[in-house]
Amino acid sequence: MGKALIITEKPSVARDITKALGGFEEKKKGDYFESDEFVCTYAVGHILTLFAPEDIKPQYKRWRLADLPIIPEEFQTKPVPKQESRLKVISRLINRKDVDTLINACDAAREGELIFREIVKHVGSEKPIRRLWLQSMTKQAILTGFKNLEDGLKYNGLAAAAECRANADWLIGMNATRALTVRLKSRNQRGVSWSAGRVQTPTLALLVKRELEVLDHVPVAYWKVTAKFQAGNEYDSTWFDPDFDRKNATRDQKEDRIFEKEKAEKIVAAVTGQEGLAREIRKPSPKKAPPLFDLTSLQRAANTRFGWSATRTLRAAQRCYETHKVLTYPRTSSKHLPNDYREEVDKVLKIFSDDQNYGPHAQTLLDKGLLNDDKIFDDAKVTDHFAIIPTGELKNDLEGDDGKLYDLVSRQFMAAFYPPAIYEDVERITEVKGYSFRSKPPKVLKEPGWEAVFGKKAGGPEESFPPLVEGQDKSDNVKVNNLNSESEEFATKPPSRISEAGLLSLMENAGRQVEDAELAEALNSAEGLGTAATRADIIENLKNREYVDAKLRPTPKGIRLIDVLDRIHASRLTSAKLTAELELFLNDVEKGVRTGDGFMSEIANYAEDVVVATRDFDWDEIYKDEDPVGKCPKCQKDVFEKAWFYGCTESTKRVGKKNCDFLVWKDNNGRYINRQVVRDLLEKGETGELDGFKNASGKEYKGILTIENGTVTRKTTSDAIPGPDETFEVNPEPIAPCPNAMDEGCLVVETPHDFVCKHKAEAKEGEESTGCGFKFPRMLCKREIKREEVEAYLKDGETPVMAGFVSKRGRKFAAKLVMEKGGDSFRFEFPPRASKKKKEDEEATQSEESQSSEAKTADDKTSKPSKKKVKKSEASES
Known part of the structure; x- marks a missing residue:
């Protein structure tokens, strides 16, 4: 009788299953486990990836619009780098003559099905498949699962949907990225890509939309009226409109805001020194225990x-x-x-x-x-x-x-298993001369409940707001006296920028952004944009591709990408609606209502639509309907918005002699210059104080833009704003022995700032360490050095070639770090320069770019070397 090969998604699951079933022996240092009935091995997540375009045809190595869209006749896979050996182990076990059945023990969902099926398809096996479907990893659940193994054919629909999703993401992302890169990058941006994708781009769009709301916000003055009353004790209260229409209010309108100064002054005059009637309700407010964490x-x-x-x-x-x-x-x-x-x-x-x-x-x-x-x-x-x-x-x-x-x-x-925390909620309403005032002090914790687990105790500032009538939780028509009233002026503020916690919530609940009920339901059932396992990578990719900064503030590059996609009518790519539509279609594939081939045909058509929209647009046309933002300070002609800058009708002429060279660049030292800023600049000759400029070290500072002799200049109004110290998470496990290890305990470990000798890390301040003193920075030339890169450095004496370093002049470069003097120092070693043929290929790729004269003007302006000598004060802003 033959054996069944169990393939799990993770090594830990393989251990749990073999322990539950019993009778297994570990073979070849954990490569696999074997019993009389089963062989068990594991993947490490996805160990296969789809072919890159250049794997399909060598000509695709050059990024050319003429080659797009790239739609493979067949989607083929290859091993993920460094996973070739794992694939060989699984392949060898699948092909064993005594293995006659394959058991899919990968995770019970679409992605787990894909991991197993892509391995079997790559190996070319046609052995029968059984499906283990587990939602619990207890011993009893595993034993029950093996007693109830299902025919793998039952999950063919799930497998087809999983494969279609992966292939669709490849088609959309790869074609959109290549098309946008060719059209959007300027001539001095070699090696820079404008990545786009089904999940990444809508996530960026959420951040860009909020950023533009922040930048476009114009402060509006409003007033609040506050009053001090006495009823045994003194208490403060704030006027509010009891008839306020929350449903139809704008974001700036609140029930306690008054937008006419005269109205505020009228209320103050009417209530000052007058008697009023107050009512109060004190009631328990339970705060239920939190759920467990996902x-x-x-x-x-x-x-x-x-x-x-x-x-x-x-x-x-x-x-x-x-x-x-x-x-x-x-x-x-x-x-x-x-x-x-x-x-x-x-x-x-x-x-x-x-x-x-x-x-x-x-x-x-x-x-x-x-x-x-x-x-x-x-x-x-x-x-x-x-x-x-x-x-x-x-x-x-x-x-x-x-x-x-x-x-x-x-x-x-x-x-999660505790009772709710009970707070006391107090609301006091005071009526004076027909005007309403509300007092709502902070809630007081009466019964800690689950909050006790996090260290909270009962009590609070209740003595500062005693009951209106002693001993009563509810009171009405209590006479009070107004001691004084005043109005205070404020200004509306822009919406707050989205934090990482807020973005994760928006991604998870993306269905709320889709109006169509059916599409919203499909998106909600699919966990929104991305999955719990992928959202962190999506956010990091936005940072790494310089679409957002470390604080998730969109960069000029990120804003430009979303702006162009919207203007060329490719906004489907910037919306969660695309994911919702795909989920709806994938559900049909899973149910067998729609075939995988039919689905992929539709996705191929969409990928072609994206390519055509990106390839054929004209830079001047997509901005032609914009109203002017003001008059040129040099020639008095109208100033219009363009892709890279704002310029007057003279400075943006396509042909002929230009009589004016006035331009306002959208990217000003890392700060996006929006239309409202340009309006203020042209109207007043200067802007208000703007934040978000960045110096050569990436630190933010504030400044003012002014026009001097027809040229836009920037005046710094603050020193670089210090952000939090650059610290990194610490994995306490040692990395490797020190290069100059003086004893067995001399190991390299992580600290929040460096990779150092363990003895050095443990030495108290002022003490000399007994170790070798090895120290290596975790941040070098604005690039984080990863743990695995230090492992290679310590093992081989050098790292692989690493991209993403930034020079003192702000230029990006790639290099490897090579150890010197036994680990006491290191040097940069740069990869060889591109060959002449490679340069010719790059130039040929550049010749495919179909950009307007505006883009070329932008390139000319930025790529010409300046002969100006830069002072230190100016260099700090560059």
């Missing part, structure tokens, strides 16, 4: 509490899962646990009850029982993975990011 909610919480990026949170969670074994699998979109996990929860709580940090809270739950379990244990709401919870492994010695994250998840885990 990855996205954990990333939001860590961003809010610690200021961490989504990537930083994911890395810490991954270490807590893989290295320390203290948390369950983190890349999950579920906040629930399977019904059979109650015993696991009790087991963790019993372990926690003996811990000095968590003991009191865990013991309370064991003594009083778990609440909210009907909302937490729910098989129907468990996806391919369940919520992130502690495993029961106690490690109080965890430090840095790992320790903080473990503590956060552990406390959330216990808090």
